Amino acid sequence: MALKEVVNIDNNQKNLEKFSNIEAELALIGCLLWDNRNYEKIADFLSEDHFIDKNNQLIYKTIKGLLDKNVLVSPITLKNYLSNEDNNLDNIKYLNQIKDSAPSTHNAYQYAKIIYDLHIKRSLIGIGRNIVQETVENTDDLEGQDLIDNAENDLYLLSQTGNTDRKHSYFSDALKNAVDVIDEAFKRDGKIAGLPTGLRDLDKKLGGLHNSDLIIIAGRPSMGKTALGTNIAFNAAKKFKEQEDEFGNKKIIDGGKVGFFSLEMSAEQLATRVLAEQSKISGDKMRKAELSKDDFKKIAKVSSDLENLNLIIDDNPILTIPTLRARARRLKRMYDINLIIIDYLQLMSGSSNSRNDGRVQEISEITRGLKGIAKELNLPIIALSQLSRQVEQREDKRPQLSDLRESGTIEQDSDVVMFIFRESYYLERMEPIKKPEEPEEKYDERHHRWRELCEKSYNTAELIIAKQRHGPIGTIKTHFDPNFTRFSNLTVKDYDNIME
Numbered sequence: 001m002a003l004k005e006v007v008n009i010d011n012n013q014k015n016l017e018k019f020s021n022i023e024a025e026l027a028l029i030g031c032l033l034w035d036n037r038n039y040e041k042i043a044d045f046l047s048e049d050h051f052i053d054k055n056n057q058l059i060y061k062t063i064k065g066l067l068d069k070n071v072l073v074s075p076i077t078l079k080n081y082l083s084n085e086d087n088n089l090d091n092i093k094y095l096n097q098i099k100d101s102a103p104s105t106h107n108a109y110q111y112a113k114i115i116y117d118l119h120i121k122r123s124l125i126g127i128g129r130n131i132v133q134e135t136v137e138n139t140d141d142l143e144g145q146d147l148i149d150n151a152e153n154d155l156y157l158l159s160q161t162g163n164t165d166r167k168h169s170y171f172s173d174a175l176k177n178a179v180d181v182i183d184e185a186f187k188r189d190g191k192i193a194g195l196p197t198g199l200r201d202l203d204k205k206l207g208g209l210h211n212s213d214l215i216i217i218a219g220r221p222s223m224g225k226t227a228l229g230t231n232i233a234f235n236a237a238k239k240f241k242e243q244e245d246e247f248g249n250k251k252i253i254d255g256g257k258v259g260f261f262s263l264e265m266s267a268e269q270l271a272t273r274v275l276a277e278q279s280k281i282s283g284d285k286m287r288k289a290e291l292s293k294d295d296f297k298k299i300a301k302v303s304s305d306l307e308n309l310n311l312i313i314d315d316n317p318i319l320t321i322p323t324l325r326a327r328a329r330r331l332k333r334m335y336d337i338n339l340i341i342i343d344y345l346q347l348m349s350g351s352s353n354s355r356n357d358g359r360v361q362e363i364s365e366i367t368r369g370l371k372g373i374a375k376e377l378n379l380p381i382i383a384l385s386q387l388s389r390q391v392e393q394r395e396d397k398r399p400q401l402s403d404l405r406e407s408g409t410i411e412q413d414s415d416v417v418m419f420i421f422r423e424s425y426y427l428e429r430m431e432p433i434k435k436p437e438e439p440e441e442k443y444d445e446r447h448h449r450w451r452e453l454c455e456k457s458y459n460t461a462e463l464i465i466a467k468q469r470h471g472p473i474g475t476i477k478t479h480f481d482p483n484f485t486r487f488s489n490l491t492v493k494d495y496d497n498i499m500e
Contacts, residue, residue, distance in 0.1 A: 019121045024114045025056040026098050031108035032063055033075060033099040038108035039067045046112045050119035058082070059095075075099055120158065127154045152326035195256045195339055195380060198235025200489045201476045202463060206416065209236075209339060209380040210470070214371045216345070216410055218385040218399065219420035220392070224461060225384040226265065227485035228420060229341050230273050232382065233258045236339055237311040256338030257310040259331045261324065263347035267313040274311075277486040278302050312337065320349050321369035325376075332377050340377075342370070344384035345410070367413040385410060387419070397426050401466050417467040422480060424457040461487065 031038045048061035062081050066073050075095035131151050134142070142150075194208025209215060209232075219225045239255030262270055276283035279302040281295050291299070312335055314327060324342075331337045342348070350365035367383075374381040387403045399419035404410045411417055432446045461480040465473045479488045 019118050019125070020052040021114055021118055022053050022056070024111045024118075025051050025053055025060075026101070027103055028108060028111040028115065029056060029059055029063070030098045030101060030103075031111065032060075032067075033073065033078075033095065035108075036067060036073055039063070041109040042112035043067075046116055050115050052118070052122070055094075123158050127151065127158065130154065149323045149326050152329075153322040156322070156325060156329070195236055196239060196254065197232045198239070199231075199463075199476075199478055199487060201478070205465060205474060205476055206468065206471065209382070210415075211378045211380060212375045213380045213415040213469075214367070214374050214413060215380060215382045215416040215418070216385050216404075216414045217382060217418055217420065218387050218404060220387050220399070222425060223420040223422055224480060224485065224487065225420060226343050227273070227277075227480075228463075228487050229260075229343050229382060229384050230270060230485075231277065231487045233260050233311055233339070233341050234274050234277065234309070237309050240310045240338075252338065255310075257335055258312070258339045258341065259328065259335075259337040260311060260313045261319060261327075261340065261342045262313060262315045263317055263319055264343055265315070267315045270313055270315070273485060274306065274309075275299060275302060276484050278306065280484055282483050283485070310335075317347075318349075319347070321366055321373075324348070325369070325373050328373055328377060332379075338379055339382070340373075340379060341382045342384065344386065345370075346386050364409040367409050371413045397421070397423075398462070398464060399466075411467060414467065415469040416465065419464040419466060421462040421464055422457075422460075423462075424454060424460070427454050427457060460490070 028042075043064075048057045048064065051057040051060055059078070059082065062078060063073050066078070066081065071077070078095055131147070134150065135147055138147075192203050192206075192208035194206065194210040194213075196203050196208050197206075217225055217228055236256045237258045240257055241253040241255060242250050243253055244250050260270065265273075272283055272286055275281075276286060279295075279298050281291070281298060285291060285295070286299075312331055314331075316323075319342075328337075328340055331340075345363075345366065348366050350362040350369070370381050370383055385404065387399050391397055391399055391403050398421050401411050401417060403419075404417070427450070432443065432450050434443045459479055459481060461478050463476040463478060465476070467473065477490055479490050480486070481488070
């Protein structure tokens with residue numbers, strides 16, 4: 001519907017009558033007065049705000065409040081809870097008229113559905129009017145895309161105000177879906193049920209990344225959070241493979257399409273990182289243009305291979321939960337993405353209302369929102385997160401759940417929490433200094449021991465799974481190349497060096 005048409009509808013009261021049905025409201029109230037059990041059919045989606053007549057709105061609100069308290073409702077009992085001053089009616093007479101004129105009580109659900117549907121249509125008219133008003137007035141100087149995000153958020157909130165679809169399912173249906181997932185995992189290479197990360201030991205520990213899960217990857221600066229996020233994004237997107245049956249239904253065989261929300265780095269910087277990881281040419285050399293002809297050839301070949309990578313990057317630096325929800329739903333609709341990665345959580349903000357409640361409350365809203373989006377879109381969300389500085393104060397620098405910054409709800413709302421720890425990062429900054437009057441021999445011995453520790457920990461990183469809602473916790477060793485910011489599986493030689 002064109003915006004002009006929305007305005008015309010809104011300005012024409014006669015047309016608004018098409019979007020109200022007083023008879024359906026009266027019929028529903030009559031059904032409830034005849035048989036209170038009808039309330040069970042409609043309680044999960046219909047509220048008093050969905051009624052257009054003020055008297056009917058008040059009566060339904062009162063009935064709803066009483067039935068929620070298990071109080072029997074009839075014209076006689078209801079009379080005591082309604083004030084004549086509120087509706088200017090003879091309550092007992094009016095209620096008996098409604099009850100006596102009610103059609104079949106078996107149609108209560110259908111009447112409620114009509115009322116709800118008309119409320120949705122009236123609300124859509126209101127949203128259309130708001131779009132016109134905000135666009136014309138635009139007192140906050142919002143950009144066009146911001147206006148679109150606001151409109152999408154209004155539509156999303158409207159969709160969540162109630163739903164006539166049944167949200168429960170029989171255990172037999174849930175059981176069948178669970179067995180299907182297990183069957184697919186059994187047929188798949190690697191025998192994992194979820195989306196693969198590309199890191200063998202991590203996939204084995206987690207069983208892959210599971211739909212509706214919120215996964216937190218946390219670490220101190222320079223530990224490699226963004227590197228691990230881009231590695232997982234690349235591995236999943238690179239492996240993406242689907243097949244189509246004779247009915248045109250598509251089914252994912254491996255990997256998945258990835259939506260990467262980067263609040264810290266631009267799309268070009270992320271692309272450079274992926275290019276450096278895959279070409280094994282330092283990103284620093286690329287930035288400084290210290291490249292040979294062979295390097296250029298290698299970069300050209302790798303970039304050609306990566307052109308069709310199923311990775312979509314959103315590098316808008318301002319991201320709230322409402323805008324993330326709108327953009328994620330758009331990516332799901334347009335590209336059918338299977339994984340979302342956010343870099344990083346502390347750069348996000350909640351709704352405008354939560355900003356006045358303090359940062360802890362805002363982070364709580366963000367983590368709850370991320371979990372809600374993961375469940376709604378039925379895909380895993382990975383959120384990278386900073387750790388507090390208290391890690392640096394301890395002798396053992398390995399992170400703990402208590403180090404999660406700003407809010408305990410990060411731990412509470414997430415399904416998996418893992419930390420990145422690179423001992424080499426700290427060891428390299430702890431080179432022994434010769435003490436005054438220390439014998440050269442003793443200093444050499446300390447320095448030699450330090451070098452041995454550095455060599456042993458070099459190119460290795462630990463992924464510490466501190467929480468896993470559906471599986472075991474533990475630590476995984478991986479290979480990490482700081483030159484190309486790349487995580488990969490350990491080789492047999494790497495394992496031997498660690499065990500020595």
